[in-house]
Amino acid sequence: MKRLLPALLLACLALPAAAQTLPGLDDLPEPTRYLAGYLSGGYGWSLPLGGHWGDKTAGFKTSPVLSLAASKRVDEVLSYGVESSYAQRYLNRGIQDLKVKIFSLMPFVKASLPVGGDTYYGVLGAGIYQWSKGAYSVGATRYPSDSGSSAGINLGAGAVYPFWWGTMAGLDLRWHHIFNMNGSNVNGSNLKLGAVDTVNVMFVINYSAWKDKKK
Numbered sequence: 001m002k003r004l005l006p007a008l009l010l011a012c013l014a015l016p017a018a019a020q021t022l023p024g025l026d027d028l029p030e031p032t033r034y035l036a037g038y039l040s041g042g043y044g045w046s047l048p049l050g051g052h053w054g055d056k057t058a059g060f061k062t063s064p065v066l067s068l069a070a071s072k073r074v075d076e077v078l079s080y081g082v083e084s085s086y087a088q089r090y091l092n093r094g095i096q097d098l099k100v101k102i103f104s105l106m107p108f109v110k111a112s113l114p115v116g117g118d119t120y121y122g123v124l125g126a127g128i129y130q131w132s133k134g135a136y137s138v139g140a141t142r143y144p145s146d147s148g149s150s151a152g153i154n155l156g157a158g159a160v161y162p163f164w165w166g167t168m169a170g171l172d173l174r175w176h177h178i179f180n181m182n183g184s185n186v187n188g189s190n191l192k193l194g195a196v197d198t199v200n201v202m203f204v205i206n207y208s209a210w211k212d213k214k215k
Contacts, residue, residue: 037079037209042067042172044202046087046102053181053196060090060100065200067172071110080109083125085200097136100191102198104129104152104176117162126153129178133191146191152178160206167207174200 046065048054064087071081085104092098106127113120132147156174163169176198183191 037070037072037081038206039209040067040069040071040204040206042069042202042204044172044200046090046176046198046200048090049197049199051194051196053193056093058092058094060092063087063090063102065202067200067202067204069108071108076114077111078109079112080107082107087198087200095136095138098133099136100131100133102129102131102178104154106152106154108154118159119161119168120157120159122157123174124153124155126151128152129176129181131178131181133183146183148181148183150178150180152176156200158204160204163205167205169203169205172200172202172204174202176200 043064043066046063048060048062051059053059065085066088067083067085069081069083071079073079083104083106085102087102090100090102092100104127106125108123108125110121110123128149129152130147130149133145135145136143154174154176156172158170158172160168160170178196178198181191181193181196
């Protein structure tokens with residue numbers, strides 16, 4: 001016991017000196033890279049809603065849909081970028097040969113909320129929707145192919161979680177509104193759907209893009 005007390009006393013006296021040698025936060029090296037943005041891809045289904053477009057008897061069926069996006073990170077919450085999507089076949093329920101395709105290209109802004117390793121977000125986009133319809137027949141009447149474009153908007157939300165090799169995966173739910181999807185009436189086109197709405201449900205994968213800091 002008599003030997004232990006001096007040893008403890010010496011240890012206590014040495015603690016302040018040892019603490020002074022530990023590196024502080026100011027002494028840590030600065031990060032050499034920063035998170036610049038994201039690349040993402042998605043696949044899922046696009047469901048027509050409302051009017052003749054979404055009618056369960058004479059309207060159009062659900063279509064597979066693909067999306068690709070690239071965005072730049074402003075801060076931990078805000079990012080912006082460009083997104084494209086392609087719905088490859090909305091088949092008509094009553095006319096076997098009638099099929100509509102829709103391609104969109106639009107800028108967007110996204111607000112993200114990191115929670116631990118997970119991220120929840122909301123997104124707003126606006127841009128151009130290009131649609132096309134193949135030729136089809138009804139009885140003895142042959143209707144030609146047609147195409148057109150219109151402005152539109154989309155609004156949605158999603159959540160992604162750590163997945164594999166630094167990627168994040170999750171679900172994206174998006175409402176799309178196209179202001180006008182009427183045929184051009186050239187060569188007898190009869191596609192007159194007006195404003196249309198769709199809801200896209202997609203499985204998405206995000207890849208973080210890092211850049212080296214300039215010296």
